[in-house]
Structure formats: structure tokens, C-alpha cells
Amino acid sequence: MGYDLNMKVWRGDESGGELTDYVVPVEEGEVVLDALHRLQATQAGDLAVRWNCKAGKCGSCSAEINGKPRLTCMTRLSVFEPGETVTVTPLRTFPVIRDLVTDVSYNYEKAKKVPPLSPEPRQADGTYRMQQEDVERGQEFRKCIECFLCQSVCHVIRDHEDNKEAFSGPRLFLRYAELEMHPLETKDHREAAKAEAGVGLCNITKCCTEVCPESIKITDNAIIPVKERVVDRSYDPLVWLGSKIFRRSADD
């Protein structure tokens, strides 16, 4: 059964903009992206909205819906109260390009700083061998679709532009965690996680985990383990002593 949805959509660019009111006919079972597409098709042909798969797997249609960073393609209209106005704005952490499209290149610049995997040499038969329990741990991080909702919600950069230089953000901490836990990795990335990525700036308030559409436990399974590894290297005298006396290393 169809109905009219009241929407406010941010229209504008870097020079300024406004929340614009629309009434969009929608059908039961539709998502916010459907409403935006209908709006684009019938009333606002020049509405800029980035999207691709419409299945929650490409991470393109990230926006803020009623103030919360979400994927527009995975936000059902049925979650809103009847008659509730749905407000859609671009991600408020990144520079806006036009309407709902933001410049997310910050994330790619930070990704360039993540060191590549430095695996041990191949075995005599030319293969790598890894045990299942060692491989499993990093699989969760591979679910990331790079929607950057976690980056957008992170108050370290959302509310403090000056931290963008020193802080890479939750999505990139997944990368550091994966490197640190990778069974073939030979290098120590703890100093890079501390100095290059700024993991110490994170105060683990878990908003990244709350907004992740892939339900990755970013804080518990990536950020805190990375923080604990940084403690091993930089703040724990007993671990330091153990590494000197028993020659223990992160390669255990």
C-alpha cells in the first residue's frame, strides 16, 4: 500500500545549501534510497546521490538519516513512525561536493599510509601454509565494505577537524589489526598504529561499532587489540623486560 513520505533532503554544495522539503510517494517495503530515486526521477532530476549495488555491499550510498550515519539502501522506511519526516543529509565529517555526495578521499589518503603485508618466504614447494584458526581471526575485518560510516561517526575527526592529520580512523584500524594478526606477517606494526594512525586518540566510545552495517565488532576485535599491542610495546615494562630476557616477540 502506497503513501506520501515527507522528506527533508540537503541540497547544496561547498558554497552553501539548505534542507529542502519534499513529499514523495512511496510503497510499502521500500528503503530510503528508493525514495531518493523516486525523488530524483520525478521532482529533483539534478539531485546528486551516490549509489551502486542497492544491496548493502558496495558501501556507496552512505548518508545521514535523521542525524545518524546509515546506508540509504539498507534503511527501511518501515522503521520510521507513520507521518515522521525523514531527513537525509550528506556525511557531515567529509567535505561536501554536491547534495548527498561527499569527498571521501581522506580515507584513501589514510589507506595509502597502511604498510603492505610483508609475508615470510614461500615454502620449498612454493606455497604459503596457514592454519585455519590463525586465518579465521582476520576474516571478520574482510567484511568491511568501505562505506566509511564508522569514519563519519567517529567524533575524533567529526568534531575535531585538526585531528584528521594525526588520526586514521576505525576503518583503517581494521587494516592495522589484520596486519598485526596475520599469520604470515613478519613485521611489527605497533609503532605505526600508534604514531602514524594515532590509535591513542580513540577513546573507545564504540560509535564505529554501532553504525557498522556489516556488524563488525570494530572496537572489541580490532581497536582494543591494537591498543593492547601498543601497550605491549610502549607502556608495559614487564612485557618489555620479557622480550629482552626471553626474546619473546609479537611473532609468537
Added chain:
Amino acid sequence: MTTPGPEQPDPERQSGGTGTATAAAPSGPLAGGVHEPTRADIGEKTLRKDRYWVTPAITVIVLVAWLTYGVVRVFMQDYYYVDEHHYLTPFYSPCTSTGCVEEAAHFGRFTPNHALIPFAVLSLPLLLVFRLTCYYYRKAYYRSFWLSPPACAVPDGHKRYTGETRFPLILQNLHRYTFYLAAAIVLINTWDMILAFGGDEGFGIGLGNLILIFNVVMLWLYTLSCHSCRHVTGGRLRHFSRHPLRYRWWTFVSKLNTRHMLYAWMSLGTLALVDFYIMGVAAGWFDDLRFL
């Protein structure tokens, strides 16, 4: 998601709707954060309309109430031991003050007896720091007391932010040491719980014993589900396959760790419950319900 190329604003843009706000980029106190000039020009700091303030408000109320109760009880220096059933409240364990009754001092009496020094002065500061540096409680009080941030996508209440990189918050990194010490204190609480089965008339079980057991179970669950425990038991390893026993231990701790928040609140509640019960019995407000 691909990096967008440069786009030019179209002066002839079609608009089918009605504009509701045309605020220029704020300057002065509003500038910065979501009001940076390059970001979408939206006047409101947050567009969230849900009651996001409820959870931080409840957190403040409960923690302040608990701390108030705890401070009153710690400095009451009375009604902490039920002689008849050997119940000792965890707020006074280990009771090391020279002011402790002899039967409650399982580890000797050697700390000064002073109105401003808790009878369990060796354990209480450690337990306080253990909870203060706990990864869950950090989230709770950063959000609710420090408003950094009060809720997701709601601006934090501070102009500058350095996270946990500087003194004093850099000391949060010592959480693992407080975990080791807290685990030792839970062992002492467990010993107190066992001793409470042997009252003046020999072995017996009362409601107080059940509450003590429940409390110790919750304390163990909270302590073992700690993120630092998860790291030191096996999380720091790169190869679980080379350490099968530690892998199994890490797997167990990881399962507990998913409920760390629950255990944090439950153990806070059981601590207050067992203390109140023992205070009530010791003060003669009510009798212990005996089963055996």
C-alpha cells in the same frame, strides 16, 4: 566506493521542493567540527531527534548513586561483619585495619585505624582504578560524564580533543596491571565466600551465602571478561595454532568478553546487594534466612 572526481555546482539546478534553511557557515563558537566550512552547511549540531540523552543520563544517575552509597559504607566502619555466620562484606575485604574485628581480619591487621582510611585500604583503591580504566566503563563515563561524545553523531562537549595520548588519560594503558591485582582480590573474595559456610555452629547455608556466591560469580565473570585479560591470555598471539591451550582459553574469554558490559553492571549491583544484606543482618534490621 570510488573516489569522486571534481564536480562543479550547476547554477541552473532544478528544484522541486521548498527550502527551509539557508544559514551561512557559522563562525565563532559554532565553527569547527560539523560546521567546518568545507562540510555540508547545516545549522543544527545534530539532526538526531531520538532521546539519545536517556542512556548517558541513566549512567550518571546510577554511577553517582552507587558511588555515594559506596563512600558512605566504606567510611561507616561498622556493620561489615556478621560474627554468627562469618559473613564479611567485600567493601571491607581484606580487612587489614587495626580497627577491624579480629574474626574479620583473615590476613592480619596492620594498616592504620583512622576515620579517613578505609578498613580495606589495600583493595578498594585498586578496584576503583580497575573499573576506572576498564574499556567498558571508559566508554560509559566518557559518554555520560565527559560528553565526549554524549551519543553517536552528537557533537562532543569540548573544543579540543587529545584522546588518551596525554597525561592523565595515557595512564588508561595500565589497565592490565589493575586486572592482575583485581583478579587477586577476587580470589580473596572467593576465600571470604568459602569461610562464610562455616559459622559459629559449624557448616551452614543461609540466604547470605547464596548472595555471596552470586556476587563472587559476577565478580569472576566481570574480571575474566576484561579486554586486557583477553589480550594476555591469547589475544597478543599471531599464531593460535602454536599455542592450542592459550587459544582455547582465549576463545573462552572472548565469549565472556562479548558480555563485558552486562557483567560490569551486574557485578556493581551484586556488590551493593551483598553489602546491604550484610549491613542489614549485622545491624539487626533483619535476620539471615537459614536453609541449613
